[in-house]
Amino acid sequence: MPRIMTIWLPRWPVQRRLLEKPRLRRVPVFVCRRERRGLMTVVAWAWAAPPRGNHESGPGQKRSNPVAKIPEGMSLTEGMAVLALAHGSRACHIAEVDHDDPQADRMALEELARYCRRFAPIVALEDVDRPECLHVDVSGTAGFFGGEGALARMAVWTLASRGIHARAAIADTPAAAWAAVHHTDLLHRAPACTAGRSPLPRHWRWAVVAKGESFEALAGLPAAALRLGDDVLAQLRDVGIDSIGGIARLPRKSLASRFDPRLSLRIAQLTGERAEPLAPPRSDELPTASHAFDMPILLRDTTADDLVSLVERLVGECVAPLAGRGRGVLALQVRLERSQGADPRAACMATANIAPLVIDVGLFQPSTNVKHLADLVRLRMERMRMPSEIEGVAVDVVAIGETACRQQTLFESLPGEAAASPSAHELGMLFDRLSGRLGRGAVCAPQLVADAQPEHAWAPTAPVARPAARPAARRAAPRMAAPKAPGWVACERRPLWMLPRPVLVEAVSVAPDGPPSRFRHGSEIHEIAKAHGPERIETAWWRGPTVRRDYYVVETKTGARYWLFRRLRGGEWFLHGMFG
Amino acid sequence: MVTCGPLSAAQFSAARLHSGEVVSSGFEPLDRLIPAGGVRRGSLLEWLGDGEASGAMAVACAVACRLSGSLNDEGATAAPTVVVVDRQGRFYPPAVMGWLANVASSVSKEPQLVVARASSADDEAWAIDQALRCRGVAAVLACPQSIQPTTMRRWQLAARGSQAVGLFVRPQAAGGQQASRRQPTWAEARIAVSPLPGESLAVRRLRLTLVGGPWAGEASVEGRAVEIGIDLSRGCGLSRGGQPHGHEAGGIRMFRPHAVPAAEAVACRAS
Numbered sequence: 060m061p062r063i064m065t066i067w068l069p070r071w072p073v074q075r076r077l078l079e080k081p082r083l084r085r086v087p088v089f090v091c092r093r094e095r096r097g098l099m100t101v102v103a104w105a106w107a108a109p110p111r112g113n114h115e116s117g118p119g120q121k122r123s124n125p126v127a128k129i130p131e132g133m134s135l136t137e138g139m140a141v142l143a144l145a146h147g148s149r150a151c152h153i154a155e156v157d158h159d160d161p162q163a164d165r166m167a168l169e170e171l172a173r174y175c176r177r178f179a180p181i182v183a184l185e186d187v188d189r190p191e192c193l194h195v196d197v198s199g200t201a202g203f204f205g206g207e208g209a210l211a212r213m214a215v216w217t218l219a220s221r222g223i224h225a226r227a228a229i230a231d232t233p234a235a236a237w238a239a240v241h242h243t244d245l246l247h248r249a250p251a252c253t254a255g256r257s258p259l260p261r262h263w264r265w266a267v268v269a270k271g272e273s274f275e276a277l278a279g280l281p282a283a284a285l286r287l288g289d290d291v292l293a294q295l296r297d298v299g300i301d302s303i304g305g306i307a308r309l310p311r312k313s314l315a316s317r318f319d320p321r322l323s324l325r326i327a328q329l330t331g332e333r334a335e336p337l338a339p340p341r342s343d344e345l346p347t348a349s350h351a352f353d354m355p356i357l358l359r360d361t362t363a364d365d366l367v368s369l370v371e372r373l374v375g376e377c378v379a380p381l382a383g384r385g386r387g388v389l390a391l392q393v394r395l396e397r398s399q400g401a402d403p404r405a406a407c408m409a410t411a412n413i414a415p416l417v418i419d420v421g422l423f424q425p426s427t428n429v430k431h432l433a434d435l436v437r438l439r440m441e442r443m444r445m446p447s448e449i450e451g452v453a454v455d456v457v458a459i460g461e462t463a464c465r466q467q468t469l470f471e472s473l474p475g476e477a478a479a480s481p482s483a484h485e486l487g488m489l490f491d492r493l494s495g496r497l498g499r500g501a502v503c504a505p506q507l508v509a510d511a512q513p514e515h516a517w518a519p520t521a522p523v524a525r526p527a528a529r530p531a532a533r534r535a536a537p538r539m540a541a542p543k544a545p546g547w548v549a550c551e552r553r554p555l556w557m558l559p560r561p562v563l564v565e566a567v568s569v570a571p572d573g574p575p576s577r578f579r580h581g582s583e584i585h586e587i588a589k590a591h592g593p594e595r596i597e598t599a600w601w602r603g604p605t606v607r608r609d610y611y612v613v614e615t616k617t618g619a620r621y622w623l624f625r626r627l628r629g630g631e632w633f634l635h636g637m638f639g
Numbered sequence: 640m641v642t643c644g645p646l647s648a649a650q651f652s653a654a655r656l657h658s659g660e661v662v663s664s665g666f667e668p669l670d671r672l673i674p675a676g677g678v679r680r681g682s683l684l685e686w687l688g689d690g691e692a693s694g695a696m697a698v699a700c701a702v703a704c705r706l707s708g709s710l711n712d713e714g715a716t717a718a719p720t721v722v723v724v725d726r727q728g729r730f731y732p733p734a735v736m737g738w739l740a741n742v743a744s745s746v747s748k749e750p751q752l753v754v755a756r757a758s759s760a761d762d763e764a765w766a767i768d769q770a771l772r773c774r775g776v777a778a779v780l781a782c783p784q785s786i787q788p789t790t791m792r793r794w795q796l797a798a799r800g801s802q803a804v805g806l807f808v809r810p811q812a813a814g815g816q817q818a819s820r821r822q823p824t825w826a827e828a829r830i831a832v833s834p835l836p837g838e839s840l841a842v843r844r845l846r847l848t849l850v851g852g853p854w855a856g857e858a859s860v861e862g863r864a865v866e867i868g869i870d871l872s873r874g875c876g877l878s879r880g881g882q883p884h885g886h887e888a889g890g891i892r893m894f895r896p897h898a899v900p901a902a903e904a905v906a907c908r909a910s
Contacts, residue, residue, distance in 0.1 A: 486720060486775030493755050493766055501756040505732035516733050522720075522753045524775070550737035551841045551871035555700060556691045557731035591840040618834025618844070619692035636731060638843070639696030 060270055060331075062207070064195040064229045065236035066175065066214055068168070071191045073105040075167045076157055078222060082508060082518040083107075087142060087154040091135050099135035102159045106150075149600075161189055168193070169340045170390075171223075173457045177392065177417045178204075178214055183337035185237065192240065194233045194337050201229070203414040211265035213414075230268035230276075233335045234328040238277050238284035238303070239266050245280060273329060278304030285325040294318055303329075348376040349453035355398035357448045363440065366452075371433035373454040378427050387425025387462035393418040393436050396451040415453075416446055421499055424487040424524050425460035431488055438495040487524030511598040512606050513557065513635070516548070552594060552612060554622045554636030561633035566623065574611050575623060580634055585621070589614040593625075612638070665705035666876040668865035669698075672849055673828045678702060681798050682827040683791070683805040687850065690810075691729075694845040695832040696782070698867070699806040700735050701874045703778035706804055707750040708742035719750040722770040724781040726763045728756055738874025750777075764790055771797040771805055778804045788823055795825040828852035835866065842877065843869040 068074055072090040077083050084107035091099040127145035129138040139151045165184070172182045172193050181196040197210060204210040211227040218225040228239035228246075239246060243263040268276045277284065280303050282295050295318070300306055306314075306326065315323045327333035350373060358366070370393055378388060394415040420435045494502045503519030510516050566578035574590030592611035599606045607627040614620050620638035625631070661677040663670055670677045678684065684702070688695030703721045721739070723730055732752060739750045755770070757763035763783060770779040771794050779798075786807070798805050811831060829851030835844040848864040868877040 482773075482775035485773045489722075489769060489773040489775070490753070492769055497755060497757055497762055497766060501758075502753065504751055504753050505736065507733060507736055513731075513733075517731075517736075519754075522751065548733060548737075549841075549872060550734055550874065553734040554731055555696045555734045556727075556729045559728060588836060612840060614837060615692075616836070618694070618836050619690060620694075620834070620843070621692055637691040639691070639694060639700065639734075 060231055061196065061198045062201065062229055062231065062270070063233050063236045063337075064178065064197045064207075064211060064214065064227055065185075065233060065240045066193040066195065066218070067226045067228075067237075067240040068171075068191050068193075068218075069224060069226070070103040070105045071168060072103045072159065072161075072164050072189075074223060075164055077105075077107055078167075081222070082506075082520075083155055085153075085515070087146075087150055089135060089138060089154060089156045090159055091156055092159040099156075101129055101133050101135060101138045102131060104129050104138065106146075165190065170458050172340060173345060173455065174390075174392070174419075175214070176455060177217070177394065177415070178210065181337055181339060183339050185233075186335075186338070192237060194236070196337055197229060205414075207267045208265075211267060215264045225264075227265045228268065229266075231270060231273050232329060232331045233337065234286070234325060235268060235273040235277060237286065238280055238329070239268050242280045242284055246276070273331075274303070274307055277329070278302065278307060282306060285322070285329065287322060287325060288319075291319045291322055295322075345456040345459060346377040346380050347453065347455045348373040349451060351396075351451040352449070355448045355450040358445050359447070363437065367433055367437045367440070369452055370436050370454065371429055373452060374432045374436070375429045377454055377456050378429055378432070381456070381459055382427040382462075385462055386459045387427045388422065388432060388456055388458075389425050389460045390419070390421045390456075390458040391432065392455040392457055393420070394453040394455070395446060395449045396453065397446045398448045398450045416443070416449075418443065419457075420495065422487075423490045423494070423521060425462045426487070426491070427462060428488070431491070435491055435495045438492065442496065483524050490522050490524065511596050513553070513596070515599070516553075552610075554620075555639035557622075557636040558634065561624070561635045564623070564632050564634045566625075566632035572609075572625075575613060575625075575632060578613075578621075578623065578632060578634070580621075585613075585615045585619070587613045588616045596624075597627075610635075662706065662709045664702045666698075666701075666867045666869075668867050669702075669847060669876075672830070672847055672863055672865045674849075674852070675827060678706065678804055679827055680802040680804060681800070683795055683798060683807065683825060685824055685826040685829040685851070686806065686808045687811040687829065687831045688808060689833070692834070693811075693832055694834045694843055694869075695808045697843055697869055697871070698832060698845060698847070699780055699808050701738065701869055701876075703780050703804075703806055704735065704738040704742050704750070704874050707739065707777040709777070720753060720776050721750065722753045722755060722776050722779045724755050724757055724763055724766045724770065724779065726757045726760070726782070730754060735874070737872070741873045741875070760784070767805065768794060768797055771803050772801050773803065774801045776801065776803045778806055780806045780808070782808045784810070786822075788825070791825045824851050826852050837868075841870060841872045843871055845869065 073088050076088060076090070087104065087106040089104045090102045092102050094100055127141045129141050133141075135156065139154070142154065143151050168184055168190055172184060175182045175193055175195060179195050179197045179200045183194045183196075184190040185192040185194060195214075197207070201207040201210045204213055207229045211229055214227045215225055226240050226243050228236050228243060230236040230239050243266045246263070246266045246268075282292055282301055282303060282305070284303060285306075287295075295301065295306070300309070306322070309317075311323075311326070314326065324333060328335050350369060373393075374388075374391070377391070381387060394417050396415045397413045418436055418439045420432065420439060422432075422435070426432060490502055500519070502522065504522035505517045506520045508516055508518045562580070564578045564580050566575040568575045574592060575587055577584060577586050579585070590611045590613045593609035594611075595607075595609050597605060597607045608624040609627060610622065610624040612620060613623055621634060622636035622638065624633055624635055626633065661675050661679045664673070664678045673684075675682070684699075686695040686699050707719050707721050723732075732754060735752060739752055742750050755766050757766050760783070763781065767779055767781050767783070768790075770776050786809070794805055797803075805826075807826070828849060831848040831850045833846045833848070835846055837844045844866060845868075846864060846866050869875075870877050
């Protein structure tokens with residue numbers, strides 16, 4: 060019997076935007092569709108980090124305010140009103156509204172489907188206009204991951220490590236898995252399934268429905284879990300049926316005559332009587348290459364260069380067809396297929412993890428440079444614990460992009476262009492290499508954010524290899540004042556070093572509520588010669604307790620400069636930064 | 640191309656400035672302090688400071704911003720990217736982004752600040768090396784706690800190939816009494832930075848003392864010290880009108896400080 064894992068990505072249109080612009084995680088995001096007469100209706104909305112309550116609900120835990128419920132199809136105006144009622148008018152002011160783009164959502168989901176090939180080779184999108192689910196055929200592959208429960212958990216946490224909120228469920232059919240994944244929180248009461256629990260209490264993210272027990276396990280779920288339309292659900296409500304179990308108790312032969320034929324179809328798909336084939340996206344099939352060894356090889360008997368040269372050959376096979384189309388690789392996966400049984404650790408553990416080791420490589424700009432790609436794989440391999448032996452290597456291109464091709468000049472070129480092109484290319488390769496070894500989140504180009512709280516005054520963004528050229532009109536006036544970006548503050552008021560957390564210091568001030576005259580940091584006592592300030596910052600009430608601080612730039616008698624603040628609630632002094 | 644003829648040291652430095660190989664640091668006294676007459680592309684500079692509030696990072700950042708806006712021989716922006724390798728995770732970009740915006744108003748490309756956070760000393764050294772090898776980078780700013788001579792030599796060769804400038808801020812007294820000063824260096828200049836009382840919030844006064852580096856034997860420059868003022872609102876040197884003390888602030892005063900013994904000077908010439 061086949062086994063299907065369905066991965067649900069709730070509110071995918073919003074999640075896609077959060078992945079593209081991480082700074083949006085701090086604000087409410089609305090994705091809206093423009094209807095007739097200019098009416099904007101909500102397609103999806105989310106607030107990744109809603110404000111937290113000021114009161115403690117338990118040791119070390121803060122209770123979250125209830126998030127506003129804004130259903131799909133509500134007008135944007137009404138949605139804003141609901142948001143303001145739940146979180147205050149400030150939430151509406153900072154909200155980000157974006158236009159709906161179903162095509163881009165689908166393309167991003169297809170890219171994610173390719174990424175999910177790490178769990179099984181066949182991954183398909185659900186067959187609807189606006190898909191939010193991926194169906195993965197895990198028949199016979201769950202054992203590699205230590206069982207179905209472990210596989211579902213791994214899928215959820217692997218996506219979570221990329222910043223994607225997902226739920227996963229495994230069942231006999233796509234319909235059963237779809238129903239289960241949308242109600243994982245209800246399934247833990249059912250005896251025929253086992254549900255996993257995330258570290259957050261009362262928050263269920265994955266579930267496994269036992270083989271052949273779909274109907275029994277899903278009987279308690281609402282009828283909407285069968286993917287029925289509102290009209291069919293209304294028909295069922297009229298006769299007092301609101302759950303899958305209620306439908307199961309009706310005679311199957313009478314369903315077609317009494318209700319819409321779609322109900323019979325969904326029941327047949329749930330039980331597996333009607334096949335629901337999975338169709339992987341083939342519109343722009345991306346190249347893959349693999350190599351299987353005649354027999355498993357021990358990695359300790361081979362050098363890293365041998366393995367990398369094999370990867371380089373496989374990457375070359377993938378890149379060649381792309382280069383001809385003017386495309387380059389943006390992300391690729393290298394899978395090292397572990398050997399079964401020969402691993403000494405596998406022999407000891409019955410549920411050993413013999414899933415392929417997956418090496419993900421992401422680039423900041425599309426590349427067709429095979430050596431560069433192989434080098435990035437090598438950098439990742441140096442930081443990973445390699446399996447003792449492998450029986451094959453596979454390379455999958457996960458994402459591609461247009462390469463910036465330009466005609467090369469033989470002798471001379473326009474002033475300024477000759478040097479810029481190779482350096483931009485090298486810059487892109489540098490970012491790839493840095494992020495390959497240090498981690499993708501460790502390399503960023505800071506961007507100012509209009510937030511008064513210093514800790515949130517900048518946000519990391521992806522660096523660009525080709526810095527934007529400035530308009531000639533602005534170049535012509537070199538003495539003009541520098542443009543002030545949102546969130547711009549006077550540089551002399553901000554330190555070059557900022558402590559991750561303000562450090563409590565002992566300070567003495569002559570006048571009450573006045574600047575400090577000396578402070579002690581560690582064992583050192585600093586006598587203050589001058590103090591500039593205060594710069595009062597009162598903000599961030601929507602993030603929790605209001606930040607209320609009086610900042611001072613103080614200069615000691617030796618000339619060293621520090622950034623101190625007094626917390627207005629309590630009057631304690633903190634050291635927050637040093638001026639380089 | 641640098642041409643060596645019967646020129647005085649000042650003319651020689653001026654010639655190199657004109658050729659584009661050496662660019663101004665943005666601080667006239669600092670240019671005169673550095674033996675090359677400015678910041679030589681493809682070289683390393685060390686800044687020694689006591690603590691994180693000494694001003695060493697401020698002057699290094701100002702020089703890096705200046706380099707991101709410097710032009711090449713063809714009149715285009717050579718490399719508008721500044722890479723900061725931050726191991727402590729304390730670097731606060733908003734303090735510098737205004738300085739870059741100030742540079743941006745006069746160049747053809749938007750300068751870009753890139754922060755790379757390294758989690759270990761090995762990663763930090765590797766990231767510096769990689770950044771220095773890239774031709775698109777104007778300057779690499781880092782605060783390595785200790786540098787092996789072989790590592791620094793590798794950085795020097797990497798910088799020479801790409802024409803990037805490495806600016807390393809180091810603690811002056813790490814590992815013993817002024818241990819950093821005694822270590823041999825491959826840097827073009829090793830400059831000790833000590834803060835001076837400033838007049839206003841926007842002006843930072845610093846004393847810069849040349850304490851090491853290959854001095855090339857052009858002149859007896861050991862122990863030279865200058866005072867500079869940084870306009871913290873723009874990240875550049877003070878204009879003539881902004882100097883409260885007239886000529887004194889930018890003057891070079893020659894002296895032989897007791898902190899730089901002869902043996903140390905020999906060690907510094909190892910490169």
